[in-house]
Amino acid sequence: MQQWFDQLIPAGAWHQGLTAGLELLAKSFAAAVLYGLVRWLGWRALRALFYPFELRSRREGPSSLARLNTLLGLARSTFSYAALFVTIVTLLSQAGINVSAILAGAGVAGLALGFGAQRLVRDVLSGFFILLEDQFRVGEMVTLVGGPGIPQFTGTVLEMGLRTTRLKDGVQRTVSLGNGEIVAVINHSRGPVTAEVEIGVDANAGIPELQAVLAALALPEELFAGPAELRGIASLDGSRVVLKIAAPAAPGRSSEAELALRRAAGSAIRQSGVELR
Secondary structure (H helix, E strand, C coil), rough: HHHHHHHHCCCHHHHHHHHHHHHHHHHHHHHHHHHHHHHHHHHHHHHHHHHHHHHHHHHCCHHHHHHHHHHHHHHHHHHHHHHHHHHHHHHHCCCCCHHHHHHHHHHHHHHHHHHHHHHHHHHHHHHHHHHHCCCCCCCCEEEEEEECCCCCEEEEEEEECCHHHHHEEEECCCCEEEHHHHHEECCCCCCEEEEEEEEEEEEECHHHHHHHHHHHCCCCCCCCCCCCCEEEEEEEEEEEEEEEEEEEEECHHHHHHHHHHHHHHHHHHHHHCCCCC
């Protein structure tokens, strides 16, 4: 029986196979432990990187915190998959498998994906940083400036994702714009904004008197954060002077404030005896 077994499997070969199997098992276990350790350290590093943004999001409310958690989850998944790929390739190499073809194939696939989906990759990366930097949020009034050949759009943000941003403009049209096409953002809903209008009056009107009239304007408190003032003269001719009037407006309501300022200023100027032109 022993002779038959030795003919089937050469003497000592099964010992070598068992040793090699145990060695590969030990290496696999060590690689799994190392992968878990690297992933844990990577997640801790990402948490530390996102911590300042988390503090700000907690102050801003649940929606901001949920958006940040989404970004953190995406970053964690990307890091975990990258670490897992490196671990598997290393194990295959330790097992004596030539991984050059695998790496070359992955490189070719990545290159093909980069060329075929470069717009998608650009949109996703841009969307990631827009969300991370909190450039705007749903419900805010913004102006999105596109690249060459792309017009700028102003409206209220309806939806923002990693690939596209949707907003509704002043005539209630829904506009979808790829995040990679956004080169500048003007956020009208944050910080003080100025409502500015131009009103034409008779050329013989006294500027100091008009300044006093405008300073005494009764403006709606829900639309304005301060009194109106005469910024200067936009243009003039022999019969007409165009005044530039401005007032600090509530964030996100500049359009309403401009209408209210034009109406209040025009009414006050007429009541002072100055003719509008």
